């Protein structure tokens with residue numbers, strides 16, 4: 001496996017008029033070429049912030065990156081720390097080597113520019129093709145993502161497409177320049193179940209064809225089971241567990257992940273596979289984290305959990321957990 005992205009110790013705060021929001025606390029993870037990493041967690045757990053920050057899409061201020069590195073290995077030259085790039089550096093990568101699919105295609109697409117031009121301009125900018133060639137490539141791409149009458153639809157505006165078709169267009173936009181990574185932030189939430197499945201399948205197909213790594217942000221563990229190779233579970237701005245999808249379902253190690261799994265009726269079946277609720281509510285992110293963020297809701301919390309912040313520790317191949325408690329043996333861990 002070849003690493004395409006390596007995020008280390010990412011800390012992000014929002015300096016608002018009401019106080020400081022501790023949005024991300026020391027998040028580290030790697031992404032391999034061609035794999036799908038799902039990021040799951042409740043609303044406000046930091047899923048979007050962690051990814052938006054890499055492409056300089058957070059409003060700064062109020063956001064501030066306090067610490068961290070995000071090495072991208074998909075450049076021709078040396079690996080680059082995305083967080084240290086200047087405006088022109090990141091705009092060469094954003095939309096070119098790293099694509100983004102947003103939840104709300106209507107607001108992500110430019111309403112006064114035709115679909116065709118939105119895609120072909122990105123191809124011209126990042127791949128340096130002529131106008132004519134970019135137009136042909138765009139039409140091919142629109143066909144590829146299943147837009148009927150692609151040549152005629154080239155000159156349509158976003159509002160002339162249905163929700164599902166717009167999301168297909170977003171996929172075409174994100175993949176137009178054969179990126180190394182596509183970040184999909186809840187791309188199917190607004191769609192009905194049948195269209196959701198089509199979008200997931202289409203993304204998987206294109207990902208395989210072009211060997212693209214996909215980061216798929218979602219609330220829906222059913223989607224995760226259907227497409228993720230690995231899963232990062234976030235809780236209140238902290239990474240609680242990272243594991244192969246199989247491992248996470250069969251051998252969850254963090255009490256929060258276990259809570260999620262227990263509350264799940266049937267991951268692969270037809271039941272409701274959206275994140276179920278666990279007793280209690282997440283902490284106020286205005287309070288500086290001084291101990292495990294999950295301690296309030298954790299059935300295993302003991303003294304140490306209220307005194308220290310657990311770090312990400314490897315517990316097996318490709319399995320990382322931030323917890324002081326050994327759930328398998330029912331006692332505090334000794335060597336972390």
Ligand SMILES: Nc1ncnc2c1ncn2[C@@H]1O[C@H](COP(=O)(O)OP(=O)(O)OP(=O)(O)O)[C@@H](O)[C@H]1O
Pocket residue numbers: 014016021023041042043044045046047048049050059062285
């Ligand atoms: N512009 C902002 N100003 C202040 N706080 C913000 C801002 N953007 C995000 N936050 C805070 O950062 C935290 C993480 O937000 P983020 O959007 O990453 O959550 P999320 O996991 O993507 O949630 P959701 O599932 O609802 O999309 C939240 O507490 C949020 O309130």
Ligand SMILES: [Mg+2]
Pocket residue numbers: 047048049185
């Ligand atoms: Mg989000």
